[in-house]
Amino acid sequence: MRSTSAARRILAVAAVLGAALWAAPAPAAPVFFGWGGDKIVKIADLPPEAVNPDGKHYDLGYQFKQVTVFFIPVWNYDEHWAIFLTKEDKYRTLTEDEARAFADAVGTKLPEQPIPDWDLWQGKALVGAILAGFIIYSLRRKKPEAPPPAAATPAA
Numbered sequence: 001m002r003s004t005s006a007a008r009r010i011l012a013v014a015a016v017l018g019a020a021l022w023a024a025p026a027p028a029a030p031v032f033f034g035w036g037g038d039k040i041v042k043i044a045d046l047p048p049e050a051v052n053p054d055g056k057h058y059d060l061g062y063q064f065k066q067v068t069v070f071f072i073p074v075w076n077y078d079e080h081w082a083i084f085l086t087k088e089d090k091y092r093t094l095t096e097d098e099a100r101a102f103a104d105a106v107g108t109k110l111p112e113q114p115i116p117d118w119d120l121w122q123g124k125a126l127v128g129a130i131l132a133g134f135i136i137y138s139l140r141r142k143k144p145e146a147p148p149p150a151a152a153t154p155a156a
């Protein structure tokens with residue numbers, strides 16, 4: 001009974017070592033910049049009648065793309081109103097007049113600025129504060145002092 005237990009251990013160690021030796025390397029690239037990611041902010045629930053032919057519900061939203069640094073938004077672009085399927089990443093672009101018509105139909109007003117504060121300015125402020133802190137730290141850092149000059153030895 002003892003020999004089967006030892007054999008199982010040896011087989012398990014051999015299997016782990018074999019998997020480690022023949023495993024394919026997985027390259028991991030650091031994510032520093034990101035751009036082009038679609039983001040949709042829900043503005044209003046449309047009535048239950050707002051469904052597509054498959055019976056999936058639409059909502060009114062605002063779609064935009066972002067440039068990010070370490071997942072912190074620093075720039076928004078390609079902004080427009082949209083209706084989107086609630087549980088999917090599908091949307092249809094709307095003009096502002098069409099978006100107002102949808103908002104009037106559900107009894108809500110379109111916000112003046114539909115992008116959340118984090119995406120609009122707080123992310124930029126955080127990146128600016130980090131950069132300012134780094135610059136201040138770099139300027140205030142003490143530089144190493146030069147060693148004192150060697151004492152002159154009198155010539156004999």
